[in-house]
Amino acid sequence: MPLYAPPIEHPHLPAADPGLLAAVVRGEARLTPEQAFDLFRTMPLTALGRWADARCRAVHGGAIRTYVIDRNVNYTNVCNARCTFCAFRRDGDEDDAYTLEPSQVLEKIGELVAIGGTQVLMQGGMNPALPLEWYVRLLRSIKDRFPGVHVHAFSPPEFIEFVHFFDPPGSTLEDKLRWVMVRLRDAGLDSIPGGGGEIFAPAVRRKIGLGKCDAEAWLTTMYVAHTLGMFTSATMMFGHIEGYADRVHHMRLVREWQDRALLEGSEGPGDQGIKARGPTASNPRSLDPSVPFGHYVSFISWPFQRENTPLGRVKDWLSRAEDSGEFPGDAVARLDGTGDPKAHAEFGRRVRMSGSTDYLRTQALSRLFLDNIYSIGASWVTMGPHVGQVALLYGANDMGSVMMEENVVSAAGTTYCLDEALLCRLIRGAGFVPAQRDNVYDVLRVHDGPDSPDLRVTDWSRHRTKRLHVERKPTANADAALTVSAKP
Numbered sequence: 333m334p335l336y337a338p339p340i341e342h343p344h345l346p347a348a349d350p351g352l353l354a355a356v357v358r359g360e361a362r363l364t365p366e367q368a369f370d371l372f373r374t375m376p377l378t379a380l381g382r383w384a385d386a387r388c389r390a391v392h393g394g395a396i397r398t399y400v401i402d403r404n405v406n407y408t409n410v411c412n413a414r415c416t417f418c419a420f421r422r423d424g425d426e427d428d429a430y431t432l433e434p435s436q437v438l439e440k441i442g443e444l445v446a447i448g449g450t451q452v453l454m455q456g457g458m459n460p461a462l463p464l465e466w467y468v469r470l471l472r473s474i475k476d477r478f479p480g481v482h483v484h485a486f487s488p489p490e491f492i493e494f495v496h497f498f499d500p501p502g503s504t505l506e507d508k509l510r511w512v513m514v515r516l517r518d519a520g521l522d523s524i525p526g527g528g529g530e531i532f533a534p535a536v537r538r539k540i541g542l543g544k545c546d547a548e549a550w551l552t553t554m555y556v557a558h559t560l561g562m563f564t565s566a567t568m569m570f571g572h573i574e575g576y577a578d579r580v581h582h583m584r585l586v587r588e589w590q591d592r593a594l595l596e597g598s599e600g601p602g603d604q605g606i607k608a609r610g611p612t613a614s615n616p617r618s619l620d621p622s623v624p625f626g627h628y629v630s631f632i633s634w635p636f637q638r639e640n641t642p643l644g645r646v647k648d649w650l651s652r653a654e655d656s657g658e659f660p661g662d663a664v665a666r667l668d669g670t671g672d673p674k675a676h677a678e679f680g681r682r683v684r685m686s687g688s689t690d691y692l693r694t695q696a697l698s699r700l701f702l703d704n705i706y707s708i709g710a711s712w713v714t715m716g717p718h719v720g721q722v723a724l725l726y727g728a729n730d731m732g733s734v735m736m737e738e739n740v741v742s743a744a745g746t747t748y749c750l751d752e753a754l755l756c757r758l759i760r761g762a763g764f765v766p767a768q769r770d771n772v773y774d775v776l777r778v779h780d781g782p783d784s785p786d787l788r789v790t791d792w793s794r795h796r797t798k799r800l801h802v803e804r805k806p807t808a809n810a811d812a813a814l815t816v817s818a819k820p
């Protein structure tokens with residue numbers, strides 16, 4: 333008998349039933365997709381936030397909210413996909429296409445370690461010029477020089493392209509992915525980030541993710557990582573052509589595959605004592621290395637950033653006199669992902685951009701619906717520091733990373749960059765004690781004393797939010813050079 337059992341659904345109850353929501357908060361009941369969709373559309377924002385906050389406090393307590401010090405290293409911007417929402421990719425022969433030398437990656441990680449960083453997040457375009465050996469050598473050199481740094485790298489779309497580029501042995505996609513992943517894991521890869529999730533519904537994905545893997549391949553990649561004992565994250569990028577039902581469907585797939593990982597993980601070898609430390613619905617976290625199965629530990633969602641992207645040039649819904657009635661994305665979207673793109677003639681030709689309240693509503697729903705995911709991250713990188721701070725009261729337990737460098741979202745117009753003192757100040761201002769965590773959400777330092785990064789600051793003028801994306805005139809083979817110094 334597996335020890336993990338998903339909470340029970342009560343499909344006959346109305347979505348806003350206080351008894352149902354109280355049971356969801358305790359981890360004793362699960363929202364159906366229909367109930368989640370109803371809550372999203374009809375519950376007042378502040379009420380939705382209060383329930384999400386209650387669930388967050390049930391899982392994480394009411395004292396501490398976390399952040400991590402890591403660094404995004406985008407090792408190449410050469411990519412053979414053409415996602416319409418992407419301002420980062422380049423063809424290999426463009427002037428400002430780049431691939432970092434391993435020595436440049438090591439230098440960046442050295443700067444990270446110097447400020448107390450614990451993790452490097454490494455993602456790039458899908459660059460057909462890089463052989464498997466390039467990745468193996470890079471990972472080995474990172475682990476040789478910085479054995480204590482956690483390497484969180486290569487999102488599922490990159491892995492799917494590794495399978496295409498490297499043609500590994502195996503008769504199924506799972507076999508091939510496992511062959512590649514084992515080699516990268518043995519070279520130093522610790523876990524896999526959830527990049528490239530976007531929206532899973534095929535009708536949307538085919539319009540915006542040109543050349544990028546489908547949902548099944550994305551989820552299979554993560555499943556293989558879980559079978560190898562890795563902890564991963566899941567993401568969603570919304571606020572473009574999708575309907576609201578697509579967001580629920582996306583979360584539904586994450587929840588279903590998480591159930592699978594948790595069920596198989598709790599069925600795995602080990603005595604009852606090991607299994608007893610496995611995940612439960614009231615505490616959806618099992619990071620016991622004795623359990624040889626990983627799973628998703630976090631979910632983070634953010635709105636589409638439009639600047640410099642082909643999708644960003646698509647007209648806003650209701651910006652034209654002929655726009656009326658239901659938003660095309662809503663006319664197409666189905667909770668089971670079977671939406672027919674022909675259901676509305678304007679589907680894919682109009683965007684519905686997301687604002688702060690839509691973001692908070694979506695994040696709050698993710699906390700309530702994803703009852704088996706431990707951490708919900710606030711997306712201050714796209715939403716700005718203050719909405720990120722408010723997000724801590726709408727279901728998020730984690731403020732993400734002190735941002736030393738980010739090139740992908742910032743290429744689409746986002747410019748927020750916070751140092752550790754600012755991040756701590758935002759968390760404290762929301763009513764919590766800031767704490768630095770590691771990649772698996774273990775707390776490293778609780779900042780409850782006068783030597784806390786924010787409480788030591790006497791002059792905040794030196795800690796203002798910085799521009800993250802610094803445009804530089806393109807030169808041949810130039811690094812994108814978007815780093816902002818962590819020094820004051």
Ligand code: SF4
Pocket residue numbers: 411412413414415418419420421456457458489544
């Ligand atoms: S989002 Fe990623 S996969 Fe898509 S074009 Fe940009 S770099 Fe390539």
